[in-house]
Amino acid sequence: KNEVEQSPQNLTAQEGEFITINCSYSVGISALHWLQQHPGGGIVSLFMLSSGKKKHGRLIATINIQEKHSSLHITASHPRDSAVYICAPPGGATNKLIFGTGTLLAVQP
Amino acid sequence: DVKVTQSSRYLVKRTGEKVFLECVQDMDHENMFWYRQDPGLGLRLIYFSYDVKMKEKGDIPEGYSVSREKKERFSLILESASTNQTSMYLCASSLLGLAGLNEQFFGPGTRLTVL
Numbered sequence: 001k002n003e004v005e006q007s008p009q010n011l012t013a014q015e016g017e018f019i020t021i022n023c024s025y026s027v028g029i030s031a032l033h034w035l036q037q038h039p040g041g042g043i044v045s046l047f048m049l050s051s052g053k054k055k056h057g058r059l060i061a062t063i064n065i066q067e068k069h070s071s072l073h074i075t076a077s078h079p080r081d082s083a084v085y086i087c088a089p090p091g092g093a094t095n096k097l098i099f100g101t102g103t104l105l106a107v108q109p
Numbered sequence: 110d111v112k113v114t115q116s117s118r119y120l121v122k123r124t125g126e127k128v129f130l131e132c133v134q135d136m137d138h139e140n141m142f143w144y145r146q147d148p149g150l151g152l153r154l155i156y157f158s159y160d161v162k163m164k165e166k167g168d169i170p171e172g173y174s175v176s177r178e179k180k181e182r183f184s185l186i187l188e189s190a191s192t193n194q195t196s197m198y199l200c201a202s203s204l205l206g207l208a209g210l211n212e213q214f215f216g217p218g219t220r221l222t223v224l
């Protein structure tokens with residue numbers, strides 16, 4: 001079983017829709033990162049959160065440490081949100097990031 | 110803004126060649142990382158450095174070495190490139206501290222093809 005599992009793996013949405021991407025992990029953690037990668041582009045850190053909820057513009061991230069689950073929500077989605085979204089909890093003996101395989105989001109106009 | 114730059118966006122090399130990938134950050138970060146990214150596998154850590162001349166192996170160090178002679182620069186070396194090292198290579202940096210508990214800033218990536 002993978003230590004980090006994201007769902008769905010692929011998601012197509014219409015512009016304006018509310019989007020949810022889920023991340024479940026088996027490692028014990030104190031924080032979790034959400035990252036965004038545009039096609040052919042580098043990776044940008046969106047959030048690092050250790051409890052509750054964080055909001056940045058139209059993006060909202062929530063985490064439940066006890067249930068080992070985090071969600072990334074996008075409100076009023078736009079085609080420019082099309083990207084791969086990656087969750088990454090730290091884990092293992094060295095506490096380095098363990099990356100999920102990502103969710104490929106396509107928002108159609 | 111933190112800036113992490115990588116020496117090449119695209120690189121084509123032949124099997125057996127020695128390959129250098131360079132990464133430079135301008136925010137005085139102590140931690141620097143080299144990852145490779147392959148379809149279906151996500152990012153995997155190759156090497157990590159927390160200070161000049163200090164390094165730690167990541168999950169997949171075989172076939173790679175690193176060098177950190179200056180704080181701002183972290184080099185990844187493929188001593189003898191092989192076709193299974195064809196991949197996207199990403200460098201990142203972060204402030205000192207537990208590597209998983211600080212925001213990491215990524216470079217644009219180098220897509221390496223080994224023929």
